[in-house]
Amino acid sequence: MRKIRVLVNIVAVFTLFFLYLPLLAVAFFSVNNTKYGLVWKGFTLDWYIKLFHNELILQAAWNTLVLAVVSTIVSTLLGTVLAIGMDRFPWPRRMNTVLDMILHIPVIIPDIIFAAAMVVAFGFLRLLSSMFEPGLINMIIAHITFQTAFVALIVRSRLVSIGKDVEEAARDLHADTPYLLRRVLLPLLTPGIVAGAMLAFTLSLDDFIISFFTAGPDSVTLPLYIFAAVRRTVTPQIHALSTIVLLVTVIMVIGMERFTRNVQVN
Amino acid sequence: MKGLFLKGINKSFGSVRAVDNVSLEIQSGEFFTLLGPSGCGKTTLLRIIAGLELQNSGQVILDGEDITTLPAIKRQINTVFQSYALFPHLSVFENVAFGLRSRKVPNPEVEKRVNRALDMLEIGQMSKRFPHQLSGGQNQRVALARALVNEPKVLLLDEPMSALDAKLRSQVQVELRRLQQKLGQTFILVTHDQDEALVVSDRIAVMKDGKIAQFGTPNQVYDYPDTRFVAEFLGAANVFSGTYRDGLFHSEIGILKFDRAPSWEHGEMAIRPEWIKISDTEPEINGVRATVREIIYRGTNLDIWMDPGPIRVRSATTDSFKIGDQVWLEIAPSELVVFDE
Numbered sequence: 001m002r003k004i005r006v007l008v009n010i011v012a013v014f015t016l017f018f019l020y021l022p023l024l025a026v027a028f029f030s031v032n033n034t035k036y037g038l039v040w041k042g043f044t045l046d047w048y049i050k051l052f053h054n055e056l057i058l059q060a061a062w063n064t065l066v067l068a069v070v071s072t073i074v075s076t077l078l079g080t081v082l083a084i085g086m087d088r089f090p091w092p093r094r095m096n097t098v099l100d101m102i103l104h105i106p107v108i109i110p111d112i113i114f115a116a117a118m119v120v121a122f123g124f125l126r127l128l129s130s131m132f133e134p135g136l137i138n139m140i141i142a143h144i145t146f147q148t149a150f151v152a153l154i155v156r157s158r159l160v161s162i163g164k165d166v167e168e169a170a171r172d173l174h175a176d177t178p179y180l181l182r183r184v185l186l187p188l189l190t191p192g193i194v195a196g197a198m199l200a201f202t203l204s205l206d207d208f209i210i211s212f213f214t215a216g217p218d219s220v221t222l223p224l225y226i227f228a229a230v231r232r233t234v235t236p237q238i239h240a241l242s243t244i245v246l247l248v249t250v251i252m253v254i255g256m257e258r259f260t261r262n263v264q265v266n
Numbered sequence: 267m268k269g270l271f272l273k274g275i276n277k278s279f280g281s282v283r284a285v286d287n288v289s290l291e292i293q294s295g296e297f298f299t300l301l302g303p304s305g306c307g308k309t310t311l312l313r314i315i316a317g318l319e320l321q322n323s324g325q326v327i328l329d330g331e332d333i334t335t336l337p338a339i340k341r342q343i344n345t346v347f348q349s350y351a352l353f354p355h356l357s358v359f360e361n362v363a364f365g366l367r368s369r370k371v372p373n374p375e376v377e378k379r380v381n382r383a384l385d386m387l388e389i390g391q392m393s394k395r396f397p398h399q400l401s402g403g404q405n406q407r408v409a410l411a412r413a414l415v416n417e418p419k420v421l422l423l424d425e426p427m428s429a430l431d432a433k434l435r436s437q438v439q440v441e442l443r444r445l446q447q448k449l450g451q452t453f454i455l456v457t458h459d460q461d462e463a464l465v466v467s468d469r470i471a472v473m474k475d476g477k478i479a480q481f482g483t484p485n486q487v488y489d490y491p492d493t494r495f496v497a498e499f500l501g502a503a504n505v506f507s508g509t510y511r512d513g514l515f516h517s518e519i520g521i522l523k524f525d526r527a528p529s530w531e532h533g534e535m536a537i538r539p540e541w542i543k544i545s546d547t548e549p550e551i552n553g554v555r556a557t558v559r560e561i562i563y564r565g566t567n568l569d570i571w572m573d574p575g576p577i578r579v580r581s582a583t584t585d586s587f588k589i590g591d592q593v594w595l596e597i598a599p600s601e602l603v604v605f606d607e
């Protein structure tokens with residue numbers, strides 16, 4: 001037994017090492033004072049400074065942010081409404097199963113299939129309006145499409161855990177629907193909505209495949225930029241950029257943890 | 267017409283008839299109990315009264331007003347839910363104030379009424395706490411205050427005692443009874459606990475399979491059950507089956523006389539264990555020679571199982587019986603209940 005426990009610990013440590021070593025290496029090279037090579041040549045923030053003078057990167061960062069923020073806001077709204085509608089409307093049981101499946105498909109379907117489907121869909125839409133030329137609007141719509149399912153799933157599980165009792169109690173206590181939503185349902189759903197929004201935001205932030213299929217020349221996002229740049233050569237600037245994205249993600253994960261813990265305590 | 271009237275209420279879930287043509291008259295100011303085993307439709311009936319469930323047919327009339335299709339939010343009826351269903355994100359004060367605020371009662375009045383309700387239930391000092399910081403009994407009081415603060419015409423209680431431990435439960439039952447008498451409001455309680463029903467109620471409706479099996483004061487339903495189901499649901503009963511012939515009941519324990527002639531030829535009669543008298547000499551009427559088979563000590567009394575039957579008899583703990591003792595049992599005709607079916 002003890003031997004096994006020691007072995008498990010070693011494997012665990014090794015796994016963590018394996019997961020985080022490449023990320024640490026990226027951070028390491030982002031402050032290494034050399035353009036090529038794996039040798040430490042001293043600490044520098046040059047690559048970060050250059051990064052912030054690179055118009056293309058700044059534009060890509062801006063696009064990424066706009067895409068993530070807009071798609072997250074819209075998908076959080078849609079996902080929450082969808083979840084409430086799916087869970088609280090008295091659907092017949094069979095319809096419920098169908099709805100459940102519909103909700104899970106965008107989550108489990110391979111991104112590449114989803115992306116290809118988007119290309120087809122926008123191809124049709126383009127016949128109606130030139131608004132659907134590849135570009136930021138298409139990307140936002142595509143992102144909303146898959147984010148909504150994630151948000152709805154998370155909000156729905158929260159709805160299930162809240163139960164219908166408190167809603168019935170609110171109705172019994174003369175609350176009309178707007179009052180019930182404002183005073184009971186939305187406050188109780190907030191942790192689920194925030195968790196869903198954060199997940200949607202991070203999914204949008206690092207999405208490559210769907211963005212790649214729907215982007216236009218003016219709507220390059222950071223993942224697309226990094227992909228294009230890496231194909232030429234990996235520069236320390238890319239390391240710096242990756243490190244920043246990594247930090248942002250870490251901060252968001254910590255923030256989310258804190259938030260959910262606070263909510264649970266209350 | 268004061269009071270709550272249910273007329274021919276029917277409710278089905280799929281192929282299950284939860285409530286089957288129930289009509290009831292509940293007087294204003296009475297403590298009314300719907301008593302029955304789980305799945306008998308009592309909670310569904312309560313939810314129909316609350317407006318949380320819509321019946322398939324039938325009418326609900328409150329103080330002369332037809333509220334059949336009125337939704338819950340417009341009914342002057344409030345509920346204490348089995349799970350209490352307190353709002354976990356609101357303080358005790360705000361929980362209790364909820365019903366007043368949702369009807370836009372002005373703030374000073376909300377404060378006055380909530381504080382009065384909290385004081386009445388002796389939870390005034392907890393007004394700033396949250397439900398998860400309170401005990402089960404305290405949460406129950408919050409749930410009661412939250413409903414009563416709205417001064418409903420009818421207060422519904424859906425098994426409110428089921429989450430409390432036995433000792434607290436019997437204490438709360440008495441308190442609930444006193445509270446109802448003090449307020450003079452109509453209370454309708456749903457429970458599967460016959461003791462609870464007997465303690466608190468002015469009248470009881472015993473339900474089975476969506477129907478009212480019997481309806482009356484606690485005394486009536488306990489002493490004069492119409493059916494075997496009611497007799498056995500409300501406490502212990504010795505039930506004998508037999509034949510009615512020449513004015514006598516020929517049963518498995520002997521030939522018995524009784525007061526009320528049955529409408530059947532083959533049927534059942536019953537007697538409660540505590541109404542059977544044990545004596546050493548043969549009684550004048552309805553004597554049964556019996557042998558002690560098992561003695562169970564219950565603190566307040568002895569439960570003695572006797573052959574033939576077995577007949578269950580309740581006796582004082584000061585009596586000393588041994589297994590195998592031969593005694594005479596007196597089945598008094600006035601205590602023998604004749605079932606309808």
